[in-house]
Structures are given as structure tokens and as C-alpha cells.
Amino acid sequence: MTDGRRPEDVRWMRRALELANGSLYLTSPNPRVGCVIVRDGRVLGEGATQAVGGPHAEVCALRDADARGESVRGATVYVTLEPCSHHGRTPPCADALVAAAPARVVAAMGDPNPRVAGGGFARLRAAGIEVETGVCLDEALALNTGFVARMGRGTPWLWMKIAASLDGRTALRNGRSKWITGEAARADGHHWRARSCAVLTGIGTVLADDPKLDVRYVETLRQPRKIVLDPRLELPLDARLLDGTETLVFTTREDPVRSSQLAGRNARLICLPGPDGRVDLPAMMRWLGEHEVNEVHVEAGERLNGALLRAGVVDELITYLAPVLLGDAVGMARLPVLDDLAQARRFGFFDVQCVGADLRVRARSPARWNALRALACESTR
């Protein structure tokens, strides 16, 4: 993309990103988008995408300007994602903008949705509106990584959340893990649950800990779906996570009786056996992509963590490290013994924060991030 941005463009785009961030827990499976309309350094209107079926950010900002008695004609519109050009659940935002006739639209990134993919920008330009793209692209992509992944490659963005000691131990040998990291880290973990479309765990964790897997430490109007990997259909019908939230149970065998029992708990059985007799994890990811899951938040034990890593479906690690060494205890991921360090799949660190007394360390696949980034750029051509 370009260098030498105008400072005011970056400033207002940051405000638009803030607005989008305010919808972080709300809009899935739609992207979180923020929009600010500005003239002569003064805000005429602001908005962020609302829950599914509600108005998009651009329309919210146009309505806000209208409510303030402001005309948008000749103004600059800052928006964190290319305005849509198709009739989805709402009419095209590009048309609403054309009708309002701003002089200029600045967008952080293109929309890789094949039904948009440059069409929004084209419509604006055709109406004589100046369009600039790529301002704060990385920040905008970080807000909607999962949406771009689903649109661009057909599968969700999957992160694995792990709380561990500095020497990578997630539980004592007797199973105790309460608590290695502190309350601030646990609360931060719920932020990631809240923004995800689905929280995934394995049957081992369900049987051992009976987790609720819901979002508790942060306020949210929406609960993510739940996913349980349960190859042998051991999920008890009284498991705490079966609380009425939509649950997906991936398994390896059809079982109409069980299926109907689970349906009564709003849980759907999906049978995806792989060639090794386990759940076919890449197929599961494709299934999730086809069913509007943008971001998958994994909280599982070392066995499932290892299986997901071996299957190559992990895009990102979100690890909370406590300042303690535990030695002989349970690890982060069960992986086969390597002969050579070159065989290990490397991630790249990109974000480290102090969270209470612990560290939050995020690492992601550089190749996969760059592939999404290219998509977000490409559709701005």
C-alpha cells in the first residue's frame, strides 16, 4: 500500500477503528466496522455496525449526521472496511453514500467478500467520489481477521488460548490448574471468547472439568456458539455447557438417537470422520467457514491442542504466562517427538502485554496473516 498518509486521515481512521472496536462483541458473523464523517476537522456523524440485521456503520453515521442536522455533501467519510455494494440483509452502503454525496471516502481496507471485492469502491468512484484505501490497514485487519479468513480462504481464523507457567505447564499432574495465571488473565481470556463466533473444546476437558464455556467476565449481548470435539459421543446431556446456547458436536459416528437427544439441548451433531478414525479437523474448519463462523477460540487440553496443531489449522496462539516454574506437570500441547528442530512449525510473536502479574504473548503464522493482508489489499485495487 502507500506511505505518506495525511496525518488527519490517520487520526480520523483511528477514531473509526475505535468505533468499530465498540462493536467487537456484537456484529458476528458480520465484520465490525466503524465510520466517521468529517468536514473541516469537525465530526458530522459517527457510527458502528450493529448486530446482524441492523444497519451498517456507514448508514449509522449518515443517520447520525442527519439527526444533528448536518449535510454530508462535500465531506470526507472514514470507514474501516470497503462499503458494501450488494443487497445482503440490508441495502448497499455504497448507494447510501453516493446519495449523500461526500467528496471523499477513505477506507482502511477492501472487503474480500466476493460479492463486494472492489465493487463498493468502483460504485463510489463512478459517482465521482474520490476514494483512498489502505489507511491503518493492519489495525483494520486485526479487527476482522476472522471475517477476512472466512471470505478469503473459506475457513475461520482459529486461535488457541493457553494459560501456563513460564515453563509451559498448564496443570499439575493431579489435574489442578486453578489457578496458574491470575484473575486479570482470566478476564482477558473472556474478552477473546466474547469476540469469537465459537468456543471450541474437547470431550476430555468436558468430562474432566465440565466447563460452561460462556462469556462471563466481560459484558456482551451475544454468546458465541460452543463446539465440542467428541469422536465417541461421550458428551453427557447434563453437561453444563449445554445451557441452551447453540452447540456443535463434531463426531465420527452417526447416531440418530443421540442426535435427537442433543437436538433437545440445542446441540447439533455433525459427523466428519477422517481417514484415521478421528474427527477430520480440516473438514471441520471448512464446515465452520460454510456456516458463518469467523473466529474460533480454542480452550482445550494438551491432547486436542496437539491434534489441532498437527492438523495445521491453528492460526494464532494466545498464551498467558505466569511467573512460576512447575517442572513435572501437564504441557501446552501433546506433539510427537521431533528428530530435528527444522520440523517444528514456527509462529511469529506480534503482541506482548502485561496482564496483572502475568504476560499475554500472542504469536501467529506469519504466512497466513500475510495471505489475509494481501486479500485486504488486493480487493482495494
Added chain:
Amino acid sequence: MTDGRRPEDVRWMRRALELANGSLYLTSPNPRVGCVIVRDGRVLGEGATQAVGGPHAEVCALRDADARGESVRGATVYVTLEPCSHHGRTPPCADALVAAAPARVVAAMGDPNPRVAGGGFARLRAAGIEVETGVCLDEALALNTGFVARMGRGTPWLWMKIAASLDGRTALRNGRSKWITGEAARADGHHWRARSCAVLTGIGTVLADDPKLDVRYVETLRQPRKIVLDPRLELPLDARLLDGTETLVFTTREDPVRSSQLAGRNARLICLPGPDGRVDLPAMMRWLGEHEVNEVHVEAGERLNGALLRAGVVDELITYLAPVLLGDAVGMARLPVLDDLAQARRFGFFDVQCVGADLRVRARSPARWNALRALACESTR
């Protein structure tokens, strides 16, 4: 200590700390000290402590001022440690300052050396010089943690350097560890070797890897001593670390023949059997404190790391984490299985840096750091 420092005091003390930092690899077992003499915002002279037997920072700065034809009378002297008041290898710096007659001396911290411990400040005040202390105390203590530990509690400050994967693995099961972390992390590790008084390892590492344990990636005029824990006296006389640098071999049995052979390689045998038949690690730390070792840099395997942790002699962890998960591989420290997380000894994170593609995460015992900090304050009363 105090708040509301004058901004210029902090500014000039930072310069004095920079000068001290320039002597980081040079002065052991003496502390690294920097000194700046200032009048009306202009530097009259600067200096840092030189190698053992050479002049201290204050004398270097006074000489520098003299060489520039500047009189120090009425000026302000910034020094990172209380000027010494005793005849050691050089005459007392406090006397040299009194003779130069500055109006004011600002010190970062007191000297916990029982032969100083406030005596330097008292002499300055008795001569009518205004004394202020505690400016940038934490930064100054970080430069001389080991010196303060040796003076204040009689044992060195010991840090354990560990290079590992994000899941805490330091080597593959086949022993391969080249390389989990990158070259930048290895070079950074040599910085910590270079500032230490001694690099400690175990006989297991010597027999497996035959390390040199010298400082290579950074320039230094001084090599730290080497320490090998070798309970059964298995150290080969042709081990690469026996390169003529002074080496200490801690063991559990007297062996005059071996002792004399090792003496020929500048290695000294020290027999400190503990009640469990292993080397008595707390006794080793006291021995090192009595023999002018300020800072011990440990690079050992999981077995010795575990023994040092269990013995409670580890003050700090310096871990380099690579963005990779290795699963079934060698851990950081072999520690007994715990029943309860409350049994684990907690450190506190205090410094995280990116080093190449890796992270350097430092953690220390908050109680031990605070004990040294109290010593550095106390002697300023």
C-alpha cells in the same frame, strides 16, 4: 525515597548511569559507577569506574574536569553510587570530592559495603557539601544488583539463563537444541555472561555438550570465572572450558591427585558436600560471596536448574522464548510433582523485550529485590 525530583537531576543521573553502563563488563568485583560533574547545564567532567585497581568514577570525572581546565568548585556532582570513604585498592573518593569542593553531590543510592554504608555521605556533609540521594535508585541498583547482594546478604545474585520454546522446552528428546532461539538471542545471552563474575554449569552439560562457556558475541576485556558442579569428579581434563580461565569445580569428595591435575588447568577443587550427598548449594553461594563473586550466570540443564530452584538460590530467570511449540521434549527445570499450586515459588516479571524473532522475559524474586532495594536506601539515611 523521595518524589518530586528536579528534572535536571534525573537527566544528569541518566547520563551518569550511561557512563556506568559503559563499564558493565569491566569493573567486577567492584561496582560499575558513573559520574558527571555539571555547572549551569554544562558538563565539566565525566568518568566511569575502571578495572580493578584503576580509578573510581568520581576520580575519573575530577581528572577529566582538570584536563579540560575546569574548576569543580561550586558545581554539582552526579554519581550512581555513594562515594567510598575507605582506603581500598584506591584512596577514598569522598576525600577527593571534598578537596574539589563542589556545592552539591547527587547520588542514586548508598553503598551497602559495610566499610562505606553512609560514611561517604557523612564525610561530604561534614565538609558542607549538600547531599541528595535516591535519584534513579532502581536503575542504579539494576546495574549493581550482584554487588549489593554480596555486600548486603553475603551471597551473589544468581540468574538462570534459559533458551526455550514457547511451551518451555529447551532441547529435543535426542538432545538437539541448536537452535531453538535465534542468533540475536544467543548474542544477548553473551551480554549477560559478560557482565557476570562467573558462569555456572553442571557436569551433565559439560559431558554432553563440552561448552566453552566463554564470552564470544560481545567485546570484553575480562572473561568471567567458570564454575562446574561436579559431585563425582567427572570433569575431563581436556574439557574445552578448561582454557586457562580461572575455574571453580564444586564437588563432594576430596581428591588430592585430581585436585593437583586440575590446578594445572587453573581449576580449583572445592569440596562442599551437603547432608544429602550432593553439593551443598547454599554453602556454595556463601563461598562465592566470600570470594568476590557478585553475579552468577547459570547455563545448565534441567537437572541442575531444578536443583538450584529447589535449593532456593535462584534470584532471577532470564528466559528467551522462541515462537514455536515442541511438545514432548526436555523442560526448563526438573522439579518434583506438586500437589498444590500454592507450593510453587513465584517470581515476578519485570522486563520483556523482543530479541530478534524471540522474546526475552526476565522474572525475579520480588522479596529478594526489595530486600536489596531496602539496603540501597537504608545506607542513604
